[in-house]
Amino acid sequence: MDLGIVGQAAGLFAVTNIDDILILSLFFAQGAGHRGAGRRIFVGQYLGFAAILAVAIAAAFGATFLPAAAAPYLGLLPLALGFKAAWQAWKHRDEEEDEQQATEGGPKALEVAAVTFANGGDNIGVYVPVFASAGVSGMSVYAVVFLILVAVWCFAGRFFATRPIIAKALSRWGHVLLPLVLIAIGLLILIEGGAFGL
Structure with a gap:
């Protein structure tokens, strides 16, 4: 295995996914104290990233499943989930923390x-030309490195969410931060992509 490609893959992953550590930390904070929440977050992160990888690899071979004009509308997903999380936080605002945790169950x-x-929808545009120029063997290295680093990112998100000072802040403000971050991501994707003529 070419160490140069491994290093390039690791660098590309880190640069294009740095914001995921904050989101993962918020998810892990939301799931704290819920049985199986950590596993669901890991599975969800892998599912989402595997979908990004599959679309990027297919596009590198010339197949396009997602028209370029449709990509900005992916922002509707985090926007909707952000509004849902905000509604849950508002609905349970007067409940005790223990009761709130019991009803929410953490992220799915x-x-x-x-x-x-x-x-990561915008990452596809970065990955496609890199994958196309790397060839099949290089693309395989990128895919393996990316999938290993997804686990590293999950562990980093969990690590930050469990540091006492961060955990205290996230337990106090996470129910407000998660909806805000999701809504901001959704709006950013919609606006940067020019969805709805924005």
């Missing part, structure tokens, strides 16, 4: 996958 795998895919 498909919600995490949807946010991951929508947030």
Whole structure:
């Protein structure tokens, strides 16, 4: 395995996915104390990133499943999930924290996958030319490195969410931050892509 390609793949992943660590930290904070929440977040992150990878690889071979004009509308996914999370936070604002945790159950795998895919939709445009020029063997290296680094990112998100000072802040403000971050991501994707003539 060419170490140069491994290094390039690791660098490309880190640069294009740095914002995912914040989102993952918020998801892990939301899932704290819920049985199976960590596993659902890992599964969701892998599902979402595998979808990004599949679309990018297919596009590198010339297949396009998602028209370029449709990509900005992926912003509707995190926007909708952000509004849902905001509604849940508002609905349970007067409940005790323990009761709130019991009713919410933490993030679901498909919600995490949807946010991951929508947030990484712009990465596809970066990955396609890189994959196309790397050839099949190089593309395989990129895919393996990316999938390994998804786990590293998940562990980093969990690590940050469990640091005492960060965990305290996220437990106090996470229910407000998660909807805000999701809504901001959704709006950013919609606006940067020119969806709805924005």
